[in-house]
Amino acid sequence: MKFLHITDTHLGYHQYGLEERARDFFDVFEEAVELAIERKVDFVIHSGDFFHTSRPSNAVILQGIELVKRLNDAKIPVFAIAGNHDRGNRVKDVSPLHILKDLGLKLIEQGTVEYEGIHISGLKYLSKIAVRKLRTIRPILERFLENGKNSYFHILMLHQEFQPVFPDGLFISREIPEDFDYVGIGHFHEKQEPFKYSRGYVVYPGSTEFTAYSKNEDKVPKGVFFIEREKNRTEIEFVELKSRRPFIQYEFKEDEVDLIAERIKRDLEEIKDRRRKAPVLILNCEIDNLSLKELSTRLSKGGIVPDGENILYINFRLKRKETNKTSSVDISAKEIDIKKELRSLINDEELVDRVIEIIENARAIDSTDEFKKFLKENPELLDI
Ligand SMILES: [Mn+2]
Incomplete structure (x- = not known):
């Protein structure tokens, strides 16, 4: 089983008001899509901020459709959660990711889906106020585990602030139950070395292009993670995206x-x-x-x-x-x-x-x- 983990693609971000920068965000995303097709992955996961805003322009929506459709044509489904940038305008609207739902994007708001014997759980971005009200997201995540009991491989997607990358973020060990096999986190734009967490791994691919949302972003490579699972062994490889702008x-x-x-x-x-x-x-x-x-x-x-x-x-x-x-x-x-x-x-x-x-x-x-x-x-x- 193989899959690609992409996050924080911020499609439609006209950084500095430049058309070229908006094109850059498409280019790297496209490169990641081509990589998924080339390596014949079984599916793709996207852990939030697919679009840069909750109201992408029609042109940007068409870009999103094109990318998801290309994967769909190659029979590669995309499992995604909404991030803080594309979750819909607070309570008044839904995420623009709903537009892509019939084209091959499986949007997970809060829950677990099964795909060819694998379980994929996701929780859309919850604001700090929402998290404060809940006090902890752990019970939600424990229910996910319950949904995928005896799972061969259980993936969790999150788009929240966690320590140590966010100094006042949530504590991973307190919030995330240990039984997931792969915890893919979005929101932090600097790629991190994957680290072992009980039987699984915690993985931050970072954004696919430079956004200046975190301090050392220009010093770390931009890319995606390619994961191969075979007979209880998980191989995680970072693949750099070459079309990013220096x-x-x-x-x-x-x-x-x-x-x-x-x-x-x-x-x-x-x-x-x-x-x-x-x-x-x-x-x-x-x-x-x-x-x-x-x-x-x-x-x-x-x-x-x-x-x-x-x-x-x-x-x-x-x-x-x-x-x-x-x-x-x-x-x-x-x-x-x-x-x-x-x-x-x-x-x-x-x-x-x-x-x-x-x-x-x-x-x-x-x-x-x-x-x-x-x-x-x-x-x-x-x-x-
Ligand atoms: Mn982001």
Whole structure:
């Protein structure tokens, strides 16, 4: 028995407002689908955030249909749960994944299905408030186990926040009963090494493309897990997706702009033959007097321009250097408080991080007009 574990494909994510980025999210998903067909897997599991939003555009719905249909034509069913991004707008609407149900996608909201002697259980994303009300999701998961009693192989799909990848997440050992053979978790976008959990494994494939939802995302490979089960042995192989776009991050100070321009040029030259797509640069710059406009002008003078061929896009993340020497400590303390306050107001960790990112950038911008322009150029900051 063979299957592919895909998660967090965020189909339809127009990162930075770019059509090319939306295409990238389709490309990697398509590569994963082709891999499933090539390796003749028995089925695919998808552990949430298939679509980037609960209201994907018609064009994006058609992309989703195309991918699921291709698997369906190869007689490969997809078992999926909804994530926080595509679960439907709170209580008012259903998940867009329902649209794909008759085309070969088996949507599991909360329960267990049997497929050729294998049991697949899934629980759609539950908000922090919902989890807090329940206090624990363990009884739900225990019922799943009951559904698949004496199962040859029992898979569990979840899209929740767990320790240690989410420092204030749920505890795996407290929440997840030990008798599942494979626990596939979505939501965390950095791929993790699978780890043994009693008789099974806990597996985080991470997102298939770069989303900037977690800190080290650009440092880990993007891909899917291929699982082969034969005579009580489970082989788990990570397969990297080659069509992802490269992201390169730089950190520098205002007086290092010319130096960094040189370094970027050298780095781009070095990877030129190995890459298929023009990279996105993320420039974390601590600025003192320079405005965003001046910074990008100086970089373009040094040859660093998003021309689509060598660089697709430059994402600036600016931090205003504090003039008062003692204030740096106060600022960070303030930031921690802001985060705490925001958390009590907003029930979504991603949104909290977005808002903080906007605040940080706003501190480095001088006027409302410049801020408006900045938001227009960085629509992904608001695209939750
Ligand atoms: Mn996600």
